[in-house]
Amino acid sequence: xxxxxxxxxxxxxxxxxxxxxxxxxxxxxxxxxxxxxxxxxxxxxxxxxxxxxxxxxxxxxxxxxxxxxxxxxxxxxxxxxxxxxxxxxxxxxxxxxxxxxxxxxxxxxxxxxxxxxxxxxxxxxxxxxxxxxxxxxxxxxxxxxxxxxxxxxxxxxxxxxxxxxxxxxxxxxxxxxxxxxxxxxxxxxxxxxxxxxxxxxxxxxxxxxxxxxxxxxxxxxxxxxxxxxxxxxxxxxxxxxxxxxxxxxxxxxxxxxxxxxxxxxxxxxxxxxxxxxxxxxxxxxxxxxxxxxxxxxxxxxxxxxxxxxxxxxxxxxxxxxxxxxxxxxxxxxxxxxxxxxxxxxxxxxxxxxxxxxxxxxxxxxxxxxxxxxxxxxxxxxxxxxxxxxxxxxxxxx
Numbered sequence: 001x002x003x004x005x006x007x008x009x010x011x012x013x014x015x016x017x018x019x020x021x022x023x024x025x026x027x028x029x030x031x032x033x034x035x036x037x038x039x040x041x042x043x044x045x046x047x048x049x050x051x052x053x054x055x056x057x058x059x060x061x062x063x064x065x066x067x068x069x070x071x072x073x074x075x076x077x078x079x080x081x082x083x084x085x086x087x088x089x090x091x092x093x094x095x096x097x098x099x100x101x102x103x104x105x106x107x108x109x110x111x112x113x114x115x116x117x118x119x120x121x122x123x124x125x126x127x128x129x130x131x132x133x134x135x136x137x138x139x140x141x142x143x144x145x146x147x148x149x150x151x152x153x154x155x156x157x158x159x160x161x162x163x164x165x166x167x168x169x170x171x172x173x174x175x176x177x178x179x180x181x182x183x184x185x186x187x188x189x190x191x192x193x194x195x196x197x198x199x200x201x202x203x204x205x206x207x208x209x210x211x212x213x214x215x216x217x218x219x220x221x222x223x224x225x226x227x228x229x230x231x232x233x234x235x236x237x238x239x240x241x242x243x244x245x246x247x248x249x250x251x252x253x254x255x256x257x258x259x260x261x262x263x264x265x266x267x268x269x270x271x272x273x274x275x276x277x278x279x280x281x282x283x284x285x286x287x288x289x290x291x292x293x294x295x296x297x298x299x300x301x302x303x304x305x306x307x308x309x310x311x312x313x314x315x316x317x318x319x320x321x322x323x324x325x326x327x328x329x330x331x332x333x334x335x336x337x338x339x340x341x342x343x344x345x346x347x348x349x350x351x352x353x354x355x356x357x358x359x360x361x362x363x364x365x366x367x368x369x370x371x372x373x374x375x376x377x378x379x380x381x382x383x384x385x386x387x388x389x390x391x392x393x394x395x396x397x
Contacts (some may be wrong), residue, residue, distance in 0.1 A: 007032065010138050011040050012049050012397045016093070017200055022056050024064055040069065048073045049093075049397050059074075068094060074137045077180070078388030079118060080187060081143035081218045083159050084343075088118055089384040090125045099125045100381060110164040111154075111173065119177040124321045129215060137395050139182040140387030142190030145219075145236040148363075152184045159216050159253075159267075166232060185390055187383040188213055188221035189228050191376075193393075194386030196223065200201040200375040208335045211376075214223025214278055214322060215342035222333065240265070244324050262267060263321035266297045266343060273300055273314055280310075297343070303348070304348055318344065319351040322334035331364045332335065339376045346375070 014029060016022055044050040051070050055063035060129075070094040080087040089100035101121060109117070126133065130307030131242075136261055146155045152171025171182040192211035199206060206271065207226050213219040218240035222229040243314070248258025251268055255261065262268055277292035303311040326338065345352050356373050360366055378385050 007036070007041060008040050009158045009397050011037070012044055015044075016069055016392075019201075020053060020066050020068045022064040032288075040049075040210060046345040047397070071096065075135050076133060076388040076391045077122060077139040078136050078190075078384035078386070078391075079141045079174070079182075080190075080383040080387065081114070081141060081154070081385070082143060082187060083134040083161070085248055086114070086118075087381070087384045088121050088125075089381070089388060090129065091385070091388040092121070093392065095385060095389055097381065097385070099128055100384060102380075105161060107161045111168045111170070112164070115164070115170075115173045115177050118174070121292055122178060124183075133179060133231075136180050137177065138391040139180050140190065140389070140391040141170060141174065141182055141184045142187040142383040142387040142390075143184060145169065145186040146234040147184060147186055147236075148229070149184055149234070150181065150187075151389070154184075168273065183394065184392060185228075186219070186221070187217055188236045189230075190384075190386030191341065191382035192221040192223055192339065192380050192386065193228060193377075194384075194388045195376045196226075197389050198382075198385070202342065203337070207335060209337040209339065209342065210333065211339045212326065212329070212337045213342040214344040216236065216262055218261050218265060218325075219330070222335075224333075228299060237280070239329065241323065242325055242328060244321065260321065264318055264325060265345070269314060269318050269344070270295060270297055272318070273311070276310075280344055283381040297359070301347060311349070312348065312377055315344075315348055315351050316354050318326065319354035320358050322351075323355040324362060326359035326367070327362035330359060331362075334365075334369065335371055337372045337374060339374050341376055341379060341382065345347070346379070 011026060014026060023037055023041060026164055027034065045052065048070055050067045053068050054068050056066050057063065070092040073093050076091045078089040078091060085102050086105055087100060087102045090098045092098060142159045143154050147153065152169060154165060154168040154170050156166050171184050174182040175208055188211055191213065192209060193209065196206060197269045209223040211221040217237060220239040221238045240259060241256045242260045242261065243256050243258045244260050245258040249262040250257045251262040252374060274292045277295055303317065330338065339353065352375065376382055
């Protein structure tokens with residue numbers, strides 16, 4: 001990328017992030033001459049990427065022209081691929097969702113069926129908004145890992161209900177079905193990208209952050225100096241294999257003994273409830289109507305919503321283990337902000353608060369160092385929004 005193109009993209013992205021700005025605002029941010037800035041603004045305006053929106057207050061001379069990014073210069077699709085639910089969103093270039101839908105990932109949702117379904121949903125969105133496919137810049141995909149991001153492949157994810165989700169060339173399949181270029185990253189990374197964008201006004205200088213998703217499994221993402229950290233291999237699920245109890249339990253037939261995921265995940269909670277139902281059958285009265293081995297997460301959520309104290313205690317026991325895992329991450333990285341998401345985090349406010357309390361209790365340098373915690377702004381829409389942001393950040397202007 002030559003200097004002119006690079007400068008043009010940087011100026012465009014700055015305008016998009018900041019909302020409405022003047023040339024003076026931009027000159028104060030970049031070491032560019034007035035003539036160079038004028039040329040870049042003229043090119044961006046001529047290409048339709050930015051637009052004039054009036055005049056700012058004068059400091060003695062002419063009133064400065066104000067600019068903002070054009071929302072309708074093109075559109076981006078964000079696609080989430082998860083084990084329970086997936087989502088598809090159509091976004092303008094302000095990354096506002098024009099439409100965002102979700103669907104359940106059942107036993108019939110093989111990769112082939114998924115791609116066909118996603119393409120049909122996209123066609124319906126474009127028809128509703130009277131948009132042609134030529135206006136779609138790209139499709140960003142945030143998926144459950146492990147992944148090969150460069151090759152656009154989903155490798156060997158666990159716990160999909162439908163068969164076939166192994167070594168899936170998802171970008172190739174999506175491009176073939178839609179005719180639109182696609183790019184891939186893991187869902188935890190795109191969720192953090194989406195939340196960073198959504199918080200840009202509240203936290204414009206956010207540099208170091210963690211995102212942790214607690215659901216069917218544990219997933220995490222890390223941001224350092226404002227950029228997503230990518231390791232040599234896909235790191236999304238690594239947090240789940242953090243050992244918090246030497247010689248402890250193992251969840252299923254893979255992974256580390258005593259790993260965090262063995263104590264903090266939907267499957268770990270189900271296993272805990274099944275064990276407790278066998279031992280303390282009289283105390284878990286609402287659950288005894290079913291065979292203990294068939295107790296599932298949906299049933300636990302139902303009991304939780306009815307204020308079942310015993311079920312709440314199972315969630316809180318899980319939350320305390322979660323807090324230990326968070327403390328380990330915090331003590332290694334020392335982020336400014338930790339964003340927590342996923343079904344376990346949103347199941348009950350006391351789960352969220354308990355995990356934070358335990359994490360802070362075990363945080364080194366506390367209380368001199370106190371990281372902030374959040375459930376995020378976008379929450380369940382974070383993965384799809386961040387996937388669209390990934391395309392937006394990579395697009396040419």
